[in-house]
Amino acid sequence: MSNLLSVDPVSRIEGHMSVSTAVEGGRVSKVRISGNMYRGLERLLLNRHPVDSARIAQRVCGVCHEVHGISSITALEQIYRVVPPHNGQVLRDMILGLHIVTDHLLHFYNLCSPDYIDYSAAAGYSGRDAEMKNISDWISSSGTKFVINKTPGDYIKDKGTARRFALHYFQALKIRAEAASGLALIGGKVPFIHALLPGGITTEITPDTLMRYYRVLTETTDFVNNAFIPDVMELAERYPEYFKIGGAYDTFYAHDSLKYKKGYLFTSGVIIDGEKRKFDYKMVKELLNSSYYNPDGSPNESAKGAYSWIKSPRYNGYPLETGPIARAALSNDAGFRQLIARYGQTSIRSSVMTRLLARAYESRRICNYLFERSEDFVIGKPTIAHVDLQKKLTGEGIGFSLAARGALIHHIKAYDGRVTDYKMIVPSTWNFGPTAAGKHGVAEKAVLGTPVRFGGDSGSIEVGRVIRSFDPCTACSVH
Template identity: 45%
Template sequence: MSKKISIDPVTRIEGHLAVETKIEAGKVTDARIAGQMYRGFENLLLGRHPIDAARITQRICGICHEVHGIAASMALENLYGLQPTQNGLILRELILGLHLVTDHIFHFYQLTLPDYVDFGRLQNYRGGDSRVKKLAGIFNGSNVFTSGMITDSFDDTGLTVEMALGYAEAINIRKQAGSGLASLGGKVPFCHTILPGGLTTDITSDRLMNYANALSATTDFIRRFYLPQAIELAQHFRHYFELGQSHGNFYGNGGFSLSKNQLYSGGILRAGKRPVRTQFAKIKETVEATYLDPDGTPRAKKEGAYSWVKAMHYDGLPMEVGPLARLAVNNDREFAELLKPFKQEPTHSSVMTRILARAQEALKICFYLPELLHQYDLQGETINPPDMLAKPTGNGQGMSLAARGALNHQVTTENGKVTRYRLQVPSAWNFGPTAGGHRGTVEQALIGTPVNKKDGETAIEIGRIVRSFDPCLACAIH
């Protein structure tokens, strides 16, 4: 006999998401992922000055802000035929890199760990560390982290203490990293200095030093806490290498190319095949099961629709995007070495490979960024400003990166006004609905999941799989 399990809303994510699953013989046999809020940023940009997009699109999300400013600026540079200054490109990568890293840290500690670690065990701590006792009071007083729903957490109180200390330190390190980002971008969130042609910030040696100190502290945190604790989590929850498998198709954009060794080349990796170069014309969005008409007009009562998220396909196939996709497409050797003790391949889609991919990418980016600081010319210009009085007619496209995967912006203008704006964002690829005979990426990842749910309990396996994709529904729907 089948039954349905729904999680509505899914918490510890960005945006509004509902998951509905069909369970037969203790396993998920069907799933629907539904984005539940209408946004309308693409329509909001119509008729506006093109440059407005660099600032307005950052408002799509309170987490993924700078990434939209950068992607929009790249699209506008393509439209205006504008070449940014070298300093401007360096500043962009410095901001993008540290932003991605802190996003990964936030996802692991604040959004993911509460699914795996029973912080109620801190009450068993008998040591003298006042920090632990304070954290025990905070966690237990919240009634959120100690619900008793986690039955497979660490038995070792010491490991729970280590994870709790990492959780607390992650908050501090994000604060310091935010200061470093604001030194270059003017403020965080929503760096208004990011514009086509570069950045408008007046960069001084003090600003660069503040960023460098923040980057150094963040790198140290990743080496001492984040990566080791991600590995520890994977060792304890090894069976999650077999859960959360998507279609096995990956898509990633290129990026971080100013150093001698480019971190990422863009490409498509289909299941069982070699990576190939991305052909942008093969990327299509469909609204078959979305509350939208093809022109973007909202239709809340559309027959057959169940989500506000569009379905994204490459050559007719759904793709997984994100750090795992980037590392898989680029056949990353360090990631392959990290996975060897677990007897896993870097192209294997699963909950734990996603978690480890973020940690590996965070360290990889932190090792890449310092060279850019040495390249920066304090006497050089930070921006090659666009002609604000120009009235371009044409198209522009920007292909960039976000923490959650490949990010593309497209703009069309006529006589200096936006007539069409399209965003192809990571969580649309991962959290799109069924279309063209293919389940969405996360929908597919849920199929076959064993659910050990007793009366009154939450189907924690479903939540773990969904959150392993780091959902951002504000961006997905935009």
């Protein structure tokens, strides 16, 4: 007998997603993951001026708010045949890197940590730390419902840990706001920097801009080192079983990204069957078997056999996992291997806990990188090469880039100043695509076999943990 359980909707992620599972003998035996929101960004860009995509495609997602802009601009610059000046490239890396780290903080503390921590245990504090007291009082007396978790599970209930996490929950929000001000100084405002145009960054960068950036980067780095990494490690110690839960295909994929003198912080490639290969874009196909589209790509909510708005990208037929774990695997990062070796992991294999650790570990790497990268900026040199924003562009461009959640592609075709084809292949599309051609999507595969000890109306917390370990972004995945 199988028991049907669903998490509908999956909260604490970006967007609209549901997971339905059948549980047999205490494990998930069947799974379907549905992306439940569609806007049609690729299609509404058709016939617009290609440069408009810089502003509209940027708004695919308000969580990973700078990554789509940068990928789209990279594609546009190929059509313009313009290369941004050195400073422009440095600024973009500074934006991308800091943004990605703060995105990781949001994911871990605000989206993911309530899967493990029972925050009600933080109530009743009577010590001398004023900040802690405020938070603790608020949790006990506010009557605010969003902190109530009715999903049964094996949460951490000791007061000390719950209080420390509660403090960090709010500190993460503060650090993010601080870091956002650093990004806004470069780009005008966030979310959605408008200073990003084909050719570079429009802003006049002065030494005080860089000093402010340096200050927020230092604060962010301190928080990553003193809170984020130890907190994730604590979860890894307390939930060692999650190194065996949530494994997918162990196929990984990443792009060359975040440049520095010696090359790139992250290296490009694909790992299939334990073997690293060069990434070849021609091998990528998006299947529509289980998605709400007609063969021509137009939306069709009653398409036969469909259950998701997300498409199913395949690389030479393989579903690929992307994200910090894939970046670590492709770079075959020695530091990361050492870190997981503490928990008995001899190689980088996909699991819930390895994903969480990869995110924290990479945050530290990116912070260190950004200190080095920001020193590459040469005050007084141009940040942008001028281009004609009205030009009747014809051509094709592909922006290979990255988001917090993995490898990102924007592919633009233009004719006579109009977009004729726009394709985005987004990290969460890879990770959350539905079953197609007999193969489950990556996250579906990861949910299969998940042991379910706790179930009920709200679905299983274990399934929730597997899903959230990918840091899903549904708005991105469907676009």
